[in-house]
Amino acid sequence: MVKKKQKPPFSPAVMLVAVLIILVLGIFGVQVPENIQEIFGIHTQQQTKPSTTKPINSTNPGPKELGTATFSTSELTDSKNGWIDYHPLDSLGRATGADALLKPTMVNTGTSANKDIRPPGFVSGLEPTLHSRGHLIGRQLGGSGDDPRNLTTLYQTPVNTPYMTKYENQVRQALDKGETIRYRVIPVYEGTALLCKQIDLEAKGLNKHTTVDFRVTILNER
Template identity: 85%
Template sequence: MARKKQKPPFSPAIMLGAVLIILVLGVFGVQVPDNIQEMFGIHTQQQTKPSSTKPVTSTNPGPKELGKATFSANEMKDSKKGWIDYHSLDSLSRATGADALLKPGMVNTGTSANKDIRPPGFVSGLAPTNHSRGHLIGRQLGGSGDDARNLTTLYQTPVNTPFMTKYENQVRQALDNGETIRYRVTPIYEGTELLCKQIELEAKGLNKNTTVDFRVTIVNEQ
């Protein structure tokens, strides 16, 4: 009957030296064969090189605040009821602007953007385009999502949110506090480009001590 081969004996000093060598090689990225590691009961993890992929950064400069709103005295006249006036579409079916006199009772009376409406230039809400059917007068301020005159193609991030939403929230807060707000939103196009180059927001409260009085432009780019 054949005798089984026995593994050669190792002295503690030899084993300790071998273990140290394997660990040092692992630190320097040298991969020691698995069978040798198993022989000494060691398992080193191969280090992964850091990814060379750079994170995507936005080139949008952010909102540009231009001071106070520019409404004339006539445009600041109050009325018993609030109103919204959507301007006509242009020859390329682009939304051209909207004016409003916002009252507290108009909060949250708007509608979400109708997915059957595709504003000029709209491709997809998914990456890489990340488009949105952007309300001129926001839904929370009473703006319709079923009227093409109130929808323009914006980049969802960061234009629609958080930039535009920041100023809409200021208006919403004032309305919640009982104020009446004169409001205007104007998309600004270059030539026949279907997407607006930037969008301008103006708002001013009718109260003397209003908390809202601004004019701001937001570049429409990712």
């Protein structure tokens, strides 16, 4: 017996209209239940962009943009493979900086901060300190969360996020477009203070029409 071919539950016209409606709702931030999406064979994904505004009660003035990156010609030399160079810990065990040549293949190859590592000055991620084990080279850029040389104590909000994340995302977007980025992050300390006073970032794309070329400093304060 020849089985009859089952007809789709909806006509092509109805399917097209439904798909368009689901896509439009997604653009405006309206989440369509997954079971309905599955019926029409389409999936939307809600993406939450990190906030770029500081908390209302924050005294942090925000990132200070200092113009373009200051890498020398030799520091902008390209290579086939990307690399990350973590500077050595100082006598107090503090991270002192990191340089990198970032390639698209390095995106999302890093690791989250190891909770067994307590960078100098780290107390707690909870109130009243709200500390974070801040990556110098971010996880999404290939930075290790298991190497103490890549972790320094930052205030989670607003230093680690949204301020530092804002510039890491700029680098990430360029990498996603196939660019190669020279990157440097330096925590600056005052005397024997265990928490850095500020963190300096600079990045420059090696492509001719790069979208990344900045130097910025972020105070490590709430």
